[in-house]
Amino acid sequence: MTDTAIHIEIQITLNGDPRRVPIGWTIAQLVSEIGLDPKKVAVERNLEIIPRSTLAQVELRDGDVLEIVHFVGGG
Amino acid sequence: MSNNDSWTVAGRTFTSRLIVGTGKYKDFEQNATALVASGAEIITVAVRRVNVSDSKAPMLTDFIDPKKYTYLPNTAGCFTADEAIRTLRLAREAGGWDLVKLEVLGEAKTLYPDMRETLKATEVLAKEGFLPMVYCVDDPIAAKQLEEAGAVAVMPLGAPIGSGLGIQNRVTIRLIVEGASVPVLVDAGVGTASDAAVAMELGCEGVLMNTAIAEAKDPVRMARAMKLAVAAGREAYLAGRMGRRMYADPSSPLAGLI
Numbered sequence: 001m002t003d004t005a006i007h008i009e010i011q012i013t014l015n016g017d018p019r020r021v022p023i024g025w026t027i028a029q030l031v032s033e034i035g036l037d038p039k040k041v042a043v044e045r046n047l048e049i050i051p052r053s054t055l056a057q058v059e060l061r062d063g064d065v066l067e068i069v070h071f072v073g074g075g
Numbered sequence: 076m077s078n079n080d081s082w083t084v085a086g087r088t089f090t091s092r093l094i095v096g097t098g099k100y101k102d103f104e105q106n107a108t109a110l111v112a113s114g115a116e117i118i119t120v121a122v123r124r125v126n127v128s129d130s131k132a133p134m135l136t137d138f139i140d141p142k143k144y145t146y147l148p149n150t151a152g153c154f155t156a157d158e159a160i161r162t163l164r165l166a167r168e169a170g171g172w173d174l175v176k177l178e179v180l181g182e183a184k185t186l187y188p189d190m191r192e193t194l195k196a197t198e199v200l201a202k203e204g205f206l207p208m209v210y211c212v213d214d215p216i217a218a219k220q221l222e223e224a225g226a227v228a229v230m231p232l233g234a235p236i237g238s239g240l241g242i243q244n245r246v247t248i249r250l251i252v253e254g255a256s257v258p259v260l261v262d263a264g265v266g267t268a269s270d271a272a273v274a275m276e277l278g279c280e281g282v283l284m285n286t287a288i289a290e291a292k293d294p295v296r297m298a299r300a301m302k303l304a305v306a307a308g309r310e311a312y313l314a315g316r317m318g319r320r321m322y323a324d325p326s327s328p329l330a331g332l333i
Contacts, residue, residue, distance in 0.1 A: 015124040035130035042122075042169035047161070049168050067124065069165050073106060073135055074121025074151050075096030075236070075285030 010062035021060055028056040031068065041070045080309065082280045084258050085174060085206040085227040087145075091116045092275065093305045094147065094260065096285025100294065103138035109288055110139060113298035117145040119176055119283065121152070122166045141170065147208065149176040154189070156196035163205060174227070175200070176262075176283075178210035186236040186263075190217050194224055201225025210262050213247040215254050228257050230283060233274060234264025237286045241270040245277055252278040268297075268304035275308025276316070 009020045014030075021030060027050055031038050043050045044067040050058055060066075081088050095115045100106035110118065118139060126132050148166030150159035156179055163175050179196055181189035188211055200207045201224060208228040209221050218229040231251055234240035242248060242264060252259045258280035265271050265284040274282045282305055291297030 015127055017127070034125075034127055036125060040134065040136060040169070041125055042165040044161075044165055049164055052168065067165070068127070069122050070125045070169060071120040071135055071146065071148065071166075072123045073097035073100065073103075074149055075098045075119055 010060060010064075012060055012062070012064045012066055014066045015068060025060050026056055027058045027060060027066070030060065030066075031055065034068075036068065036070075041068050043068050080313070082258060084208065084280075087174065089116050089145075091302075091305075092281035092309060093271070093301055094119065094281060094283040095288060095298070095301075096283070097135060097139065098285050099289035103133055103135060105294060106135075106289075107138045109294045109298040110144070112295045112302065113288065114302040115144075117147050119147045119149045119285070121149055122162050122169070145174065146170055146172055147174060147176045148172060150178050150196075152180070153178070154180050154192075156192040156199065159192075159196045160199050160203075163200060163207075164203075167205070173204060174206045175208065176210065176230070177207040177226075188212055188232070190214075194220055197221055197224040197226050208260070213244050213251065215247060215250040218251045218259070219254055222255060222257050226257060228260060228280075229255055230260045230262035232263040233261045233270065234266075236263040238264055239266030239287055239290075240264055241266050242273050242277075245273065248274070248279065249277045265301075268300040271301050271304040272308035272311070275305055276312050278312055281305070 008023055010023050012019055012021060027043055038055055046065050081090050091114045093113055093115045094117045095113050096119045097106055150162045153159040153162055159177055159179050177196055179189050179192040181187045190212055197207050197209055206227045208230055209226040210230045211217055211221055213231040221229050233242035260281040260283050261274035261279050262283040265287045271282045288294050288298045
């Protein structure tokens with residue numbers, strides 16, 4: 001970890017998989033980068049729900065564990 | 076016919092007494108067509124991780140309008156109260172709905188509910204403002220305890236989830252109906268139309284099913300059959316069935332025989 005990337009990217013876990021994102025990104029930026037409609041998903045960070053209205057304000061931190069869920073068919 | 080025979084759960088009134096699941100269908104299109112045929116107004120849905128690598132994959136909400144149907148998020152696949160509570164908190168954030176279906180499973184083989192965890196989760200959810208409709212064992216005492224804990228409906232199984240075996244214990248379902256002051260719905264075990272009719276004849280407010288429709292050879296036709304069966308069973312219940320006799324009783328008069 002001596003390259004300069006350490007200064008511009010952080011490491012998070014998204015739905016169980018590791019992912020690197022630019023430093024300073026908000027959750028809303030990540031959601032739109034993935035191509036999701038923020039109105040159709042819910043986000044949990046480190047076991048805490050992040051209200052949809054605040055997604056654009058909440059900055060990602062190194063080591064964050066994120067779960068992004070939506071509704072699928074079920075009984 | 077009683078045309079205004081609606082039912083109410085947690086202050087919300089519905090005309091259809093059939094709740095259908097949205098799992099196991101060939102595709103979303105078939106699911107949506109079967110839903111229309113069933114006449115259901117409430118559908119159960121599961122909460123799962125989004126596909127991060129393919130966000131353009133079709134979504135349930137594109138085929139079944141959440142503004143037109145009441146989405147009832149479930150906790151299928153949860154084996155502890157904590158998992159179920161976590162799932163429903165996410166569901167509330169994703170959809171904004173507080174009417175939910177709680178199920179906490181005890182083991183994968185039978186998918187029988189773990190009532191200790193179910194009761195714990197019901198209490199917490201009710202305190203957090205959720206309106207939990209709760210999947211449970213067909214035990215009149217457990218049903219009462221759930222009601223005391225804040226369940227807005229109790230939903231005993233007729234038989235194991237996905238088994239299609241039909242209602243195995245009519246006596247306990249009837250005892251739950253008689254003892255409950257919240258709606259009772261048979262959830263799980265229905266295999267064919269007559270099973271749904273039996274549930275309604277026992278006095279249940281409604282029936283919840285998924286596999287019986289989704290795994291029928293013709294799901295859309297079975298959805299229609301279930302709609303008719305639920306209506307027929309309800310009518311029979313309201314009409315009040317004849318008493319049972321041990322022996323025959325002729326329908327034609329005995330007087331005036333030649």
